[in-house]
Amino acid sequence: MVRANLLSVIMLMHVIIGLPYNVKGLSMGYYLMSCPAAEQIVTNTVNNALQADPTLAAGLIRMLFHDCFIEGCDASILLDSTKDNTAEKDSPANLSLRGYEIIDDAKKKIEARCPGVVSCADIIAMAARDAVFSANGPYYQIPKGRFDGKRSKIEDTRNLPSPFLNASQLIQTFGQRGFTPQDVVALSGAHTLGVARCSSFKARLTTPDSSMDSSFVTTLTKTCSAGDNAEQPFDATRNNFDNAYFNALQRKSGVLFSDQTLSNTPATRNIVNGYAFNQAKFFFDFQMAMQKMSNLDVKLGSQGEVRKNCRILN
């Protein structure tokens, strides 16, 4: 209740003191005249959905990353494949993405109030922000005004980072998009929520190395005995946004190779230790990095459109 009231106050302050957050043609008050209810509709839709299934917070946050990292934050991840085009969402890297129905639901409600005004890309960005807060994470501001892209191709998803990259490869991949090593570690902290399937980490089990705790190897092996789709939580509190993920890395109990590598490498180890020690520092850096992620290569005006249905081009 206190958090809900706090959220309303923050949302009002958004618009009043939002000017410093306006970037690249986006603005805090973008829908103030054209669809003032948009922000609240997204927040309510996300909160209701996550009350029914808290595990979907992870899905929404991951959706933002997979949208923004490929072709920018333009809702290209939401487009369905057609007979002439296989879309991003059908790539193996995206098959376990979750939460599409929440975006559809918010879009439907918004279209009923103000048709053709609020982009699907803005809805994803707002929904991810609300999911972080709903899981007890930090609240951060995002400007609006993204347009929806018209391209969604399976081959573009080769640019999503593989879970077998080491820290310097992760730093390079994210660095090409303007992220610092600190951003990489903070953003990886999104793995404080959710699960990985056995297929994403089983290769680590054939030749376990000294960077893996031996009893954790047993845990992962047991998970995989139920098959490739068996789910392993990233940390002990899979629905709570906290710094337990970084504590797990310190205990050599990171699920993915790309998680554990962060605490094995000098360039990132101190950042991991800092977040494990100080959750507030993790929250602060995570918000900054998510703001950066939410603004990645956004499309403006004639570079895109406002889709009527997030799954189909107009």
Ligand code: HEM
């Ligand atoms: C650093 C590079 C990253 C790699 C290699 C990576 C890889 C993965 C993999 C392999 C999974 C499990 C997928 C499955 O087995 O179904 C996963 C899950 C997840 N990822 Fe990442 N990820 C990265 C960064 C991020 C970032 C930047 C975010 C968000 C800001 C994020 C959010 C999530 C979340 C929340 C889940 C859990 C999803 C669920 O439970 O549905 N990841 N990631």
